[in-house]
Amino acid sequence: MEKTMQPQAPAFILGIDVSKDSLDVCLLDCNAGRQFDHKANNNPSGFRRMKAWLKQHGCEAGPETLACMEHTGLYTRQLVHYLLAREVRVWMESALQIKRSIGMVRGKDDRVDAQRIARYAFLHQREARCLSLSGVTLERLKDLQANRGRLLKALQGIKVTVKELLAVDPVSGKTLEQVNRKAIQGLEKSMEQVEEKMQEFIAKDGDLKSKYDLLTSVKGVGKVLAISLLVYTQGFTKMDDARKLACYCGVAPFEYRSGTSVMGKTGVSRFANMQLKHILHMAAMNSVRYNGEMKAYFDRKVSEGKSKMSVLNAVRNKLLHQIVAVVKRGTPYEIRLDKI
Secondary structure, three states: OEEEOOOOOOOEEEEEEEOOOEEEEEEEEOOOOEEEEEEEEOOHHHHHHHHHHHHHOOOOOOOOEEEEEEOOHHHHHHHHHHHHHOOOEEEEEOHHHHHHHHOOOOOOOHHHHHHHHHHHHHHOHHHOEEEOOHHHHHHHHHHHHHHHHHHHHHHHHHHHHHHHHHHHOHHHHHHHHHHOHHHHHHHHHHHHHHHHHHHHHHHHOHHHHHHHHHHHOOOOOOHHHHHHHHHHOOOOOOOOOHHHHHHHHOOOEEEEEEOOOEEEEEEEOOOOOHHHHHHHHHHHHHHHHHOHHHHHHHHHHHHOOOOHHHHHHHHHHHHHHHHHHHHHHOOOOOOOHHHO
16 A cells, blocks of 8 residues: 655655666665665565665665665565565655656666666655555455466366356266366365455454445445455555546546547447456446346436446446545445435
């Protein structure tokens, strides 16, 4: 999870270029106007050496330090945990954002990249969005969510194969069903354990737990969609605008027209998080079935002549607007049938 950086300006800025095995570090002493470069291994012993090097230059690597680095997936994880444990303010910035701010660049050098990151952080420090300890919980939730997806895919693959074979060759289908029974039970048990562990992590983080409860107060929003939204929006700190979230999920309608010759239909963009879009679609389907408010809206629009798919997409958007509203308001959702 991210939060806006504290008002006080940092005394030191760290620009860190992270690779699989090494770290290139550029230290800016904001008060003295000095710059220092260092290279360390990307492992706990390298972090300790980096801290000793920082101390030599007067940096205690604490709350007075702002560390900026690009998102590089798993390679930054250990370092981020190490810095957060020492209360260093950690800013994870998009590589594209940094690259565009620099302008045209020729060549590639890790040491120079670290200097560019440090310079970017110095110039844009007021815009820094720093990670909080909830970010560690969200990382673990993301890992568990990905694992759940792999388990679900394997489970569905086996079940679909057995079902199709039973329809055309019952004898072989029953044989396949029998030999895969333990595998199916094992996968289902693993999914249950993954979901229990996700709930456990959420329960330990007060901020995430309160937001999770708000999300699930919206009828039709289950635990899978709630956790997915928390993970992909970083606890609604990266994205708290309903329209932007709808665009990210691929359910925001856009016009497609130009002049008098191009008059395409209004539709959604394919440039979206397709996994989140699928989960949101399933939630919208459940809302239409079990949420009286959404069912009344769906039936009314279909009776007016709207296509079912376009109305279902509108339901997705309404769900997202309700979700963002309860998070911003901080109170659970209440169904108002008089507002349908």
